[in-house]
Amino acid sequence: MRIAPLLRAWIALALAAWLAASPAFAATERPRLVVLFVVDGLPQRQVAAYRDQLAPDGLARFLARGASFEQAHYGYAFTVTAAGHATLLTGAYPHRTGIIGNQWLDIATGQQVYCTGDPLAEYIGHLTDPLDGTSPRNLKVETLGDVLRKAEPRAKVLAVSGKDRGAILPAGHAGTAYMYMSDSGGFASSSYYMREHPGWVQAFNGAKPADRFFHAEWKPLLAEEAYARSLPDNQPWFPRPGRLPMKMGAADEAPGPKFYGALLASPFADALTLDFARAAIAGEKLGADDVPDILAISLSGHDYVNHQWSAESRLSHDHLLHLDRLLQAFFADLDRTVGRDRYLAVLTADHGFMPAPEVSQARGLSAGRLSGSQLLAAVNAALEKRFDAPRLVQAMSASALVIDRKQLAARGLALDAVADAAREALLAQPPIAAAYTRRELASGSRAGAPLFEAMRNTWHPDVSGDVQYALQPYWMFGNAGSTHGSPYEYDTHVPLLAWGPSWVHAGPRDARAEIADIAPTLAGILGIPAPAGNQGKPLRLAR
CATH class of the missing domain: 3.30.1360.150 (Gyrase A; domain 2)
Structure with a gap:
């Protein structure tokens, strides 16, 4: 029986006709690779505030030569990491995804549930604690990658992050997730996805890439006067000392779990994440054939920095500048390996960040x-x-x-x-x-x-x-430097940027956009249906 192949062919023809008729997209070849960058905890106000200090081809590639949706927001109230990452490629908010937070209480049993927890799956080569994130079993809807792999079984969907939830939720049910392991400084997947790591992952981890940052210093990129618009170091309300330069593993005699974990609140874990993404592109041959692939890269460092020292701190300011330079180098590698005209890049954040209450109080606000x-x-x-x-x-x-x-x-x-x-x-x-x-x-x-x-x-x-x-507004639970999780603009308003000359007309867009709009927009460009739970609308990227 050849019904399934014929049905797939009919669906492909129908989708092609729909795409050609859609006013939102130009009739053009599909991208070989879609790269989604998620800067964990990056509020739009930081991108605007430091735009003049960006490198020529990092974030500026989007801002100067791509599409910038200046009023992009999340449309729900509890703006946290898992909920945001679940929205990105499903086009759905928590009332559909079921990912209402990073963790929650099971009403029936009274037990804690972790957003990507799964007792049936365990990390490959690492110990797995009961609430560790190992699979997307709690995600109640499909992702863009799930739809793509149904339509194109040869398509590859891969996600990498410093956090398990930052990789697992964008990877969806049919993709593959890799997450940073703070006990070893490497990256691992889980038994939900595979029995053992492929050779390129084993080679990457075997080289102990995190160890090169042992006793490295996080130094300010710019001269002291360039940071006048952010708060000086060592504010009295910081939950732990925060001052640049900062030496990684300064109190340790050799690299170990304490050092590997500390890298997360620095630019170095993001550098490792991007290095692993480079290895994935080479190892999996992403973007190398005529079937589109998806690579989601969630960069976790900014969230850790902002929680400890706030988005208004010099540390956060400098971290964003370091990340900008890391992106510039990564774009240069993508241009060379995949091809400048063969991939589409989108950058956003999973949530913003509130100003620390002490900052708001100093501004005369009730906080x-x-x-x-x-x-x-x-x-x-x-x-x-x-x-x-x-x-x-x-x-x-x-x-x-x-x-x-x-x-x-x-x-x-x-x-x-x-x-x-x-x-x-x-x-x-x-x-x-x-x-x-x-x-x-x-x-x-x-x-x-x-x-x-x-x-x-x-x-x-x-x-x-x-x-x-x-x-x-401006109130928070706890004693962290700052946090997020509110329905207010400082938490909902995030960057939404796109670049790809074949698909994206350069220029700012001032109309309000929803982060749920990313999934149906990319679906239209890829020529596939939007995920079934989608509630967004396609954004106009082309002329």
Whole structure:
């Protein structure tokens, strides 16, 4: 029977006709390779602030000779790494992907769930802890790479990142993910994808590439006066000392897990990630034939730097400049190995970053830090007073309260009644801006209320909690230098850049774009359907 090949041929012809008729794309040869760069934790405001200090052909390749969507945003409320990476190539927000956060509480069992955790898969050649990320089993929708591999079985889809979730979620169900191993300084995949690493991965790791950075110094790229627009080093509110130059592994006698882990909050782990991507292009022959391939590269260093010292720090400022130069060198290699006119590059971020509360306070804004345990205690105290039951809220999970089902059953209490009371108790706390219950989010009954749509896009009925909440602007949980995870512009507004002369007309685009638009845009260029869960729209890249 040859029905399947004939059906595939018919689908290919139909897609070609659709592509030719689409006003969003020019009729041109498909790219041999699509490269998606994700700079973890890069807010758009940093790209704008330091544009004059960029190298000629790093980020400036996009800004000067590509498309720059100046108003690109995430359309949901809890802006964290896993949720963002799940959106990028699915075109779907958490209410469809099921990736509501980096981790969450299983409502039925009370157990912690990690976004890319999978007890059936383990790292290759490395110990695997119970909550380590090893597969995309929690991702409820398909990715662009999944669709491409269905249409083109010879297509290769590969993702690499300093974080497991930064590789696994863009790789999707049918791609291959490699993640940085902080115990060894190498990269590994998991048994979900393969039994053993291919030879090129073994060769890369065998060379101990991270060791070349042992006792290397992270030095400022520019003269001191160039950093006048960012905060000086060693601010009193930094959770750990932060000052350049910074020597890697300064207290260690030899490279080891402590040193390898510390590389993540520096430009050196990003250099390693890009080196591994170079090895993948050569080892897998990405972009070498007429079948399109996808390579997703998630660069994690900026997020680690911003968490420790904030996006307003000189360390973050300089880190972005180092990363810009690393990208320039990588583009030169892509031009040489794949061919300048044969690949399409897109760069974005998985979320932005809020200014540290101390920075906002110095600017005269209402800002502060909040203790999650104290907030939970206050809500539970209010509920106990009303229902004569202690600890009715079991936990905080992915920016939501989870109500204890066992307590409800034992005491004959109704979930909706307790959720309504928990919402009232939350809103009585000044740092809380909005809160909505499971019933309200499921029904859409509060449409038009403050932050409701963004919070509804964050909430998934199967895995989210019972009362979703958002803090007031410029407030955060914890004592990190800074963080993200809000529905406000500093967290939702990220760069969205594209380059590829055959497919992209150069120039800024001022209209609002959604990060969910990336997947259907790339699908149109590749001549395949958008992923089934997609809720974005194709962006106009060509004239």
